[in-house]
Amino acid sequence: MSTAFEKVAAVRRGSRRAAATPRPNFLYILPAALFFGFFALLPLVLVVALSFTTWTGIGDPEAAGMENWSRLFSDEKVLAATRTTLFLTVLSWATQTPLSLLLGVWAAGRQRNRAVLSAVFFLPLLLSSAAIALMFHRFLDPNFGLAADLGPLIGFEDGNIIGTRGGALAAIVFVVGWQFVPFHTLIYQAAARNIPAVLYDAATIDGAGRWQAFRRITLPQLRNTVVTSSTLMIVGSLTFFETILLLTNGGPGIATHVLPFLMYRAGFEGYEFGYAATIATLLVVVGTTLSLLIVRFSGFAKMRSTLEGL
Amino acid sequence: MTASMPRRRFLTLAGGGAAFALFGATGCGGEDAADGEFSVWVLQDENVNPVSQASLDRYNGAAEVKGVLQPEVNTGYRDKVHISIGTGQRPDVFFNWGGGSIRTYAREGLLEDLTPHLDGDPAFKNAFLPSVLDAGKIDGKFFGIPMRTMQPVHMFYNTKVFGEVGVEIPETWTQFLDVCEKLKSAGITPVALAGAQSWTELMWIEYLVERIGGAQVFADIAAGTAGAWQNPAIARAIDTTRSLVDSGVFGTNFAAVEWEGGAVQQVFSSGKAAMHLMGSWEYTTQLGSAPEFARDDLAWGPFPVIEDGAGAPDAVVGNPTNYFSVTKDSAHKDAAIAYLKQEMASEAYVDGLIAIGDVPAVADITDRLSGAGNPEFAAFVYDLVAKAPSFQLSWDQAVERELASPMLDAISQVFLGELDAAGFVKANEDAAA
Amino acid sequence: MxxxxxxxxxxxxxxxxxxxxxxxxxxxxxxxxxxxxxxxxxxxxxxxxxxxxxxxxxxxAVMDMGFGRYMRNTLIVTGAGIALTLLLAIPAAYAVVRSRSLLASASFRVFLLGLAIPAQAVIIPVYLIITRMGLNDTLAAVILPTVAFNLPLVVLILSGSLRDISGELYDAMTVDGAGALRMLVSLVLPLSRGSITTVSVFVGLGAWNSFIFPLIFLHSPEKKVLTLGLQSFRQEFGINLPGMMMGVLLSALPVFVLYLFARRWLVAGLAGVGGK
CATH class of the missing domain: 4.10.810 (Virus Scaffolding Protein; Chain A)
Structure with missing residues (x-):
């Protein structure tokens, strides 16, 4: 490295013009672009195309016109699943955000006990979604799991949490929160540590209490982080699918059917790949709209600066 | 710098692994039987596979075209069949569950119609129990030869609980309801139900419809007859189910009880519940997980008879058996069929199955079942099916594949009290529309 | 604070x-x-x-049920996923920052667009492509799409850090007579070690935990990865609840070891996505 720095010095000192610096040509990005195009963009095009076909997985897809789409719009389960998807997304966001914000700000303190506890709070991140869902699935058994002992404490006399509509939805929000709050806490912790201490010193001199300092300094300073974390939460809420598949399998009844679940079932259990692609297209539209809305409401520039500041 | 060495080596190793996986992919298609051999796809099962292999060994001895057993894993087997049957790598003979699992292939002309082979050889046809052979029919034609145990659904009882409460095993619906009341008063859940899986709930609907309306009710539904769901027997079965649920026959937390993982078996064997409606495999499961209970306190019997019902009192539902089907384009079709004819009802094959605890769907084997490890239970299962005028294949297997999930959803909603009879009928009709 | x-x-x-x-x-x-x-x-x-x-x-019991094999497959998927992602993304990010080619900037815009594609929404066509390639039931079927859906974020993060490399350093190497490739190897790579670690951890954790692609592509027990293995433990263990929990515990062990010895990297890899 030292030679490179010497050269820089040489370039700066000397008045002689440096020759045109060689730059990478498009070949450097081509493999990545092709790869991405083939496995991500092509599927995006195909998913829309497939939505106008019927395909059982045997032979080739056959053109079906608007058949799948008219079915989609009259399918009450799709409507219900869309509602459930949005409900779970909003509820998860509304519980995870204040929790991770408060925990993150608290964990940003440099005290020893906070460091130790933060290390404990981090532990769920070491488990995969599948492991977490399967673990809680066992805990929620009404006869032999934790639900049998702890259920009565929270109003489920017979331990029947996951077999009731409200209980199953709450269980999903809880399990997803258990898994992801640590991650968002981490984001808030990092951001809170970057708030200049001098701001708080000034506030203390002004006689501001803890709450006022939090409201006037911490919250506004974390505004961009809230946006980033919320985006990740909302877009990531599509990954509820794994948790739902393993925790409730859509039940009880149709209470926890979400869009990806319907799509998976139509395709890989019903072999109706055309209809599954139609649901998938709806999913792409919902997902993209959500992301764009967040970006619009929060300001794209801020979003980009957070990402580019990495 | 010290840290980068092992990491780089790690990445190289991992990269090599990926190349290996990619390489392995190309070799994957080559497992098929070579020319001059026919492939027999079965599920990987350490008990059955040797019996199947022995049957192939017997056949291959004298045969020019020999059969090769190809065991496949259970998970993904349907997908594997589905994918390969649409390509050139299809098997010659393959294991299946009959009904909806092969209906599409049969209708698309991908499977050999076995009707002429059975009709042309009455001895072979009569070697099987007619109700089981018929259960494998699609659009009036035979596409499968029974090849394994029969798995009817029937009642199981915890006799210890029955003794403690002082009730008798019910034979009629009135007796059943009476027993339920007495069990409830004693603080025991009358019936264990793994309501987290809706196919366990389906068993109740199947039997209620069968007992109330007879076998034709569902036969019409499976055939896709217009208005079949409107049959009053369906409405009455749903109403009956709802009143069972409402009166607490299944307890309060059944919707959270799992079958997968054995929670429900434990609810039953531990005496938290006194009865269980399940496939005959429950016996083996209990023998494995609660051997003392299975030996001393487990009893079984047919589903109670509904006194004013139109159904035959002896009719059964469940999984008649598994079948072997032959693909139509198989180059070695004749050899494959010859193998099935020679072996599937042969004494050696049947004895082999009995020895591993199976109850084959073969006629007149009552005395041979004494050689089973569990002769009493095997004889019960065999008699149950042998005297049954009809054996209804589980609905979720029998209907068109894409109709199964909506139907199971609707059943689960009935048990949750979210759908009444009219709603249940509408949900199923909407799905078929 | x-x-x-x-x-x-x-x-x-x-x-x-x-x-x-x-x-x-x-x-x-x-x-x-x-x-x-x-x-x-x-x-x-x-x-x-x-x-x-x-x-x-x-x-x-867990070991008897093929845990080691599941673990090996997961390690292959994770390692190959990281390696392939870096192999594609590092030159791409380099081109994004340094190339004047229109194609490079157009590709970058496409990658940005790709950030919004939820991988789950396109599993049906990915399934079509992979089965037509004859890759069903191979680890490659999981690795290839996983890498593809990681590329946008990884290129974004890497190009962000590459922007911090001063142009004067490149000029200096020019004086030395270095070409574009040598600059990548001896300038860009050493200077972006930090962000490469970050994205490696991020991609690695994603591959380690992946469930959807394995679920639809991997069927035979010899090919299954850990997450699927846990799912089949649920059936195989039957009523043995402790066995299931041992499976869950063991599946977290390697990441736990990483956490103990390389906590800073792990946290950076995770927080890297959300911004520091």
Whole structure:
């Protein structure tokens, strides 16, 4: 490295013009672009195309016109699943955000006990979604799991949490929160540590209490982080699918059917790949709209600066 | 710098692994039987596979075209069949569950119609129990030869609980309801139900419809007859189910009880519940997980008879058996069929199955079942099916594949009290529309 | 932070963290305690009681059921996923920052667009492509799409850090007669070690935990990865709850070791996505 720095010095000192610096040509990005195009963009095009076909997985897809789409719009389960998807997304966001914000700000303190506890709070991140869902699935058994002992404490006399509509939805929000709050806490912790201490010193001199300092300094300073974390939460809420598949399998009844679940079932259990692609297209539209809305409401520039500041 | 060495080596190793996986992919298609051999796809099962292999060994001895057993894993087997049957790598003979699992292939002309082979050889046809052979029919034609145990659904009882409460095993619906009341008063859940899986709930609907309306009710539904769901027997079965649920026959937390993982078996064997409606495999499961209970306190019997019902009192539902089907384009079709004819009802094959605890769907084997490890239970299962005028294949297997999930959803909603009879009928009709 | 009222106890924060500690610790401690006791012990003493005697029979059972094979497959998917992602993304990010080619900037815009594609929404066509390629039931079927859906974010993060490399350094190498490739190898690579670590951890964790692609592509037990293995444990263990929990515990062990010895990298890799 030292030679490179010497050269820089040489370039700066000397008045002689440096020759045109060689730059990478498009070949450097081509493999990545092709790869991405083939496995991500092509599927995006195909998913829309497939939505106008019927395909059982045997032979080739056959053109079906608007058949799948008219079915989609009259399918009450799709409507219900869309509602459930949005409900779970909003509820998860509304519980995870204040929790991770408060925990993150608290964990940003440099005290020893906070460091130790933060290390404990981090532990769920070491488990995969599948492991977490399967673990809680066992805990929620009404006869032999934790639900049998702890259920009565929270109003489920017979331990029947996951077999009731409200209980199953709450269980999903809880399990997803258990898994992801640590991650968002981490984001808030990092951001809170970057708030200049001098701001708080000034506030203390002004006689501001803890709450006022939090409201006037911490919250506004974390505004961009809230946006980033919320985006990740909302877009990531599509990954509820794994948790739902393993925790409730859509039940009880149709209470926890979400869009990806319907799509998976139509395709890989019903072999109706055309209809599954139609649901998938709806999913792409919902997902993209959500992301764009967040970006619009929060300001794209801020979003980009957070990402580019990495 | 010290840290980068092992990491780089790690990445190289991992990269090599990926190349290996990619390489392995190309070799994957080559497992098929070579020319001059026919492939027999079965599920990987350490008990059955040797019996199947022995049957192939017997056949291959004298045969020019020999059969090769190809065991496949259970998970993904349907997908594997589905994918390969649409390509050139299809098997010659393959294991299946009959009904909806092969209906599409049969209708698309991908499977050999076995009707002429059975009709042309009455001895072979009569070697099987007619109700089981018929259960494998699609659009009036035979596409499968029974090849394994029969798995009817029937009642199981915890006799210890029955003794403690002082009730008798019910034979009629009135007796059943009476027993339920007495069990409830004693603080025991009358019936264990793994309501987290809706196919366990389906068993109740199947039997209620069968007992109330007879076998034709569902036969019409499976055939896709217009208005079949409107049959009053369906409405009455749903109403009956709802009143069972409402009166607490299944307890309060059944919707959270799992079958997968054995929670429900434990609810039953531990005496938290006194009865269980399940496939005959429950016996083996209990023998494995609660051997003392299975030996001393487990009893079984047919589903109670509904006194004013139109159904035959002896009719059964469940999984008649598994079948072997032959693909139509198989180059070695004749050899494959010859193998099935020679072996599937042969004494050696049947004895082999009995020895591993199976109850084959073969006629007149009552005395041979004494050689089973569990002769009493095997004889019960065999008699149950042998005297049954009809054996209804589980609905979720029998209907068109894409109709199964909506139907199971609707059943689960009935048990949750979210759908009444009219709603249940509408949900199923909407799905078929 | 918290300079505001240093010294005064913060009861609200105390209560919140105490509750959260219970929420986090009870499931984890139960999981560990279940996995170290026998099924009978668990049934006799209930789910919350500590084991009356510690047993390792569950460990043996999990190992017998092919845990090692699942782990090996997961390691292959993770390692190959990281390697392939870096192989594609580093030159791409380099081109994004340094290339004047229109194609490079157009590709970058496409990558940005790709950030919004949810991988789950396109599993049907990915399934079509992979099966037509004859890759069904191979680890490659999982690796290839996983890498593809990682590329946008990884290129974005890497190009962000590459922008910090001063142009003068490139100019200096030019004087040395270096071409574009040598600049990548001896300038860009060493200077972006930090962000390469970050994205490696991020991609690695994603591949380690991946479930959807394995679920639809991997069927035979020899090909299954850990997450799927856990799913089949649920069936295979039957009523053996402790066995299942031992599987969960063991599946976290490698990441736990990473956490113990390379906590900074792991945290950076995770937080890297959310911004520092």
């Amino acid at each position: 918290s300079t505001g009222a240093r010294g005064r106890p913060n009861w609200l924060a105390g209560a919140l963290t105490a509750v959260w500690l219970i929420v986090i610790a009870v499931p984890i401690l139960s999981m560990i305690s279940w996995s170290l006791q026998s099924q009978q012990d668990l049934l006799d003493h209930g789910p919350l009681a500590p084991p009356s005697s510690i047993t390792f029979e569950n460990f043996a």
